[in-house]
Amino acid sequence: MLAAHGDHMEQADVVLGCDGVASAVRAALQKQGAQAQQTRYKDRRPIVYRVMAIPTGKEDRTDLNYSARNDNVIVEALPNAEGDLLGVVLFRPTDQRIQGLKSGAEAKKVFQELFPDWPTPLIPDSEWGNFASRKTRELPQFAFAGPELNLGGKCCLLGDAIHSVKPFFGLGLNSGFEDIAVLDQCLEESGDDFAVALPLYSRRRAPQAKCLVLCQRRFDQATDLKFALAFVLPLVLDGVFRKLLPRVFAPGLLALFQDGELSFTEARRRKLRDRVLQALILSVAFLAAGAVSFFLARGVLRGLWRLARRPLHAWLHHELL
Structure with a gap:
């Protein structure tokens, strides 16, 4: 396969595209027919x-x-x-x-x-x-590439060429290292057969790249209020529920991403499950609190009504006699 090197071309058996957000290798893959389109998002709050x-x-x-x-x-x-x-x-x-x-x-x-x-x-x-x-x-814009990250067994993309995030949580460089680890695992599983390993790498990493970018972009909000709702509130909820039921609820999404035990997509599914459980628990708690408040209010009103009626009955009884 031909690869550009400065102002001339080099012949190589395999090309790894690690050339960043504006990847020339990715553009070349697209010209060769690979579905390696980049989806880029405009900054909501430029920094x-x-x-x-x-x-x-x-x-x-x-x-x-x-x-x-x-x-x-x-x-x-x-x-x-x-x-x-x-x-x-x-x-x-x-x-x-x-x-x-x-x-x-x-x-x-x-x-x-x-x-x-x-x-x-x-x-x-x-x-x-x-x-x-x-x-x-x-700062780089949020962007991801896919659904294909390879061209047969001749070329594949890694790092910022397939996922670009803001450098706030240390996941940009670390996810690039993870790309390398996954590619190495694919090569090991395929017996170093690039024709098998690179498509396998593409299938494994393309969904992770998209998940990483979309999840982090949720924290990039245009106003402080939206940021509080998108980032601070979930962080508080996860902290409270994690402390109350540590065997049921996982840490926050960023902690799951940084921990590395789960893939990005697995972490997102786990956190969605937590959100459903949290919503159910909070709904039941609000309904219970509403029912208790209703019965307490009804009891208080009945008591006040009885107190208000007694003087009236006594006055009527006196006047009639």
Whole structure:
């Protein structure tokens, strides 16, 4: 099979398309007749970012994810091989406090107002200047490819080429590693016969890629209220029911995704079952509470009616005599 390499073509027995959201390999598969269409979703609540180098203090741990948030600006920082932190500053495209930065002094002033405790005191003046001059970049859109991820036994797609999600929950890179693991398992099961292994991989991973993207996209809501209903409320319900009946109810959907015991589709089915049980239990509880309230209210009204009637009867009896 021919594969593009720079400005020339290479001959290869098998091509693995791991070339990201705008995959040229995926486009080539479609031209060859594979049903590898990409379904891409417009952002409901666009977020952009700039990177920032954050030195660590003498006593700071470098095995943790650091995070700070203030007024719709978020700083996420992960350790790198050198021990410092690679920071990502997330913000809205319309936020001119960061979009409109023209100097390091302006950047430092904005961060002193938003994040006076961390990471601002750690940042040297040179980095403020670098941050102000860096380009603002967009996060990838939610997208998935399928229903075919291969072209016979000659080519298949992995990673962001088949599923693109926001980097909020650590599932983008991890799901790419899982693609590799599944492909390896398919090769083992087929005796390294690519003609068998790649279609098998496609059948197994295409539904998982779609499920991953659609489930995570539900959390990307346009307003705080919709986000609370789509993410916070289910999280609270799962926490309460999990604590009351841990043998019956599973953790939240993201926890199931991150745990890796179940596939994405299996986790979604499990959580749908939990939602049905939760709805039934809550419905019964509301009906029971309504029935108790009705009978209590009826008893109180009857008691008040009896109390109101007694003076009237006594007055009539006195007047008639």
